[in-house]
Amino acid sequence: MFNTIKKIIKYPNLTQNYPRKALLSLPKTGKTVIDMKKCTGCGECLGRCPSQAIVRDAQTKVLGINLDTCVFCTLCEEICPSGAIAMTNQFELAEEKRTALRSSTLVIAEDQEIVMPYEAICAELVKRIRKTFGRSLNIREVDAGSCNGCDYEINAMNNPFNDVERLGMHFVASPRHADMLLVTGTATRNMQLALIKTYNATPDPKLVVAVGACACSGGIFRDSYATSNGIDNIVPVDVYIPGCPPRPQAIIYGILKAIEKL
């Protein structure tokens, strides 16, 4: 017992004060950017990007990166012959619109588009969430076909360093208790029904946050017989958090963006 108490006193508080204070040491693998002054348009990165996240604009011939598809593998930075590509330490990348993450336009085949009452469109929603959720948010995590990288990072939100309960976020065991679904993975064929059922079991008003390249766009597993290209083919999404996996603070940023507390 004495030893236990000694330890508790030794490490009274490990929690980082993100988002109130910026992180002390910034990650090295954040957003990838192309320096257009240096880029010669040779297209080396275009052909070798493992998730085909680098695209060339049909008209201007300029290269761009679709962050919803990028798996942050840093290969392009390494292979660019003119040194035009660099990883930055910017990790707060979540966006409400997937198009905001993309440099090429998004094509969703019409028959894949979901027609359902989508409350997020209502301008009133923001007000209602504030009124309904107050300052606390109950989250249900759904792994819809991830590699488990994203799930481990969501798990890490509960560790002593991040301790998201201090922000009023709480993970619940059932979708029936949840205000928000945090979805990882590509919505594999075998998980689609479970994802829809979980979505329907979550009471309105609710938020859906797509975590990671897989959930945003299908990531590296796009276009396979068993996956779908992003969970927004299955359920409506409020915020997209790119990354492979996004680090815990990037997920916190995305969630806060979703509830507009930032």
Add this chain to the structure above:
Amino acid sequence: MTAIEINKKLIENFGDDIIKTVKAYENELYLEIKPDRIRELSGYINHEMGYPLVSMFANDETSLIGKYAVYYAFADRVSGILLILKIGIEPEQMTFESIAGKVHAAARYEREIKDLFGLNPVGHPNAKRLVFHGNWPRETFPLRKAYDLKHRPDFAKEKINFSKVISAGVFEIPVGPVHAGIIEPGHFRFSVAGEPIINLEAQLYFVHKGIEKLCEGESLEKCLFVAERISGDESFTNAYAYCQAIEKIAGLKIPERAEYIRVVFAELERLTSHLGDLGGICTDVAYGFAASQFKMMRGWAYGIADELCGMRFLRGVNRLGGVRKDFVAGKEASLIRQLKKIRSEFEETEVIIKANSFFIDRVENTGILSAQIAADLNAVGPPARAAGIRSDVRKSFPNRVYRQLSFAIPEHHNGDVNCRMNVKIEECYQAIDLMLAAIDSMPAGRIRESITTVAPYQFAFGMTEAPRGENIHWVMTGENNTIFRYKIRTPSFCNWPALCHAVKGNLVPDFPLINKSFNLSYAGNDL
């Protein structure tokens, strides 16, 4: 035995059945045999010679030899040799003899082959669907070459039948695929009478993404990034096994420094993973203090990863022919300091948890996996070592570095949660010591060789000891530096059926604890 001796012994006994023998590399011996003799030969190799079946897979070789092929890989773990039997199957026939009755570990592989290739194992005791759920149409086999990767067939509606235990007072508890905690999806069907579990059937493959098919025809470079994403917390070791296979085919010996750097990362991954499992075990018995200690140490381990390579999951470290950067140079002192800090904190925490009799009471004699079942199913990694099977790829198929560093395989026999926990505790120390030793004896020099072109239709195995156990990848190259076939067999595939046995007779509320002590990857199993 050497490969030559093994070959001689088999020729003595089965000379007429062997069509062709190919010795590939130092430690792979391929024997093509008559398809109708597979049951006898595999039974002999498994039972008489004592080699476990470590992987089994099919390959659509109709474009090469006009046939489908099935490969059976057995491992001689004493002398570090893989013995692979191969049979050819005519496209008109599409059946092969099941060996599951003789070699129990084959049962799940054969079901997998049936689902993905439409090759029927004749005589299989229970050939129900494995990979596909009721939504996948019958007679659609994605791993045949003629199948278009992007084709997504219409949803079928078939009911899945679970094995039933029928008696008065027996009822079923369905759990999942969406669970209460933050974990991966799977469906568990418990048959219980009161509290004890009579039977557990795990319906997996909810996260099946078609990874093996996705890699076919893709560049060797791209598939490395896919390999990193097979299972998040085993990113490094999977990429490591993939690289080994390709480097073997290319006939490339990577620089010694690169090998050392890989060992440092492999052990760091093991440490991080085991710390997470230990924390999970404590969480599942509601031992909050200890759980938070392990989570804290895990956080430190992630910090090391971040400092070394900027990726918490050790992605982007491996590269065909070595590693991408010299991640260790200049960081030795800080690395050693942090590892020592974790080690001393770990020692103190171990003393505290082991002195807690309430805790030990929960883990002792819970979820026992017997040595016999472990051997029959070819269980691997910490669960196998906890049950008395002393296998470890780092010992049986060592690379240059592991051969030089000294470490011992943990010895336990009871096969319960406590033993699995102790194996992991010992391996945490071991991982730290191996890292320290590797940093200490790491030679200076180059960190990679370049691979320019790789010959088509060559094949080789890559093997690593993942945190969860023996990890075996088989790669066959295609034209223009692409992949023709990539078979991934992660440790979780072997250990899932072992888990289902270990829970029998235990209380339902102990299931999460037993499950955590195995800590299997769903993604690594489902692919």
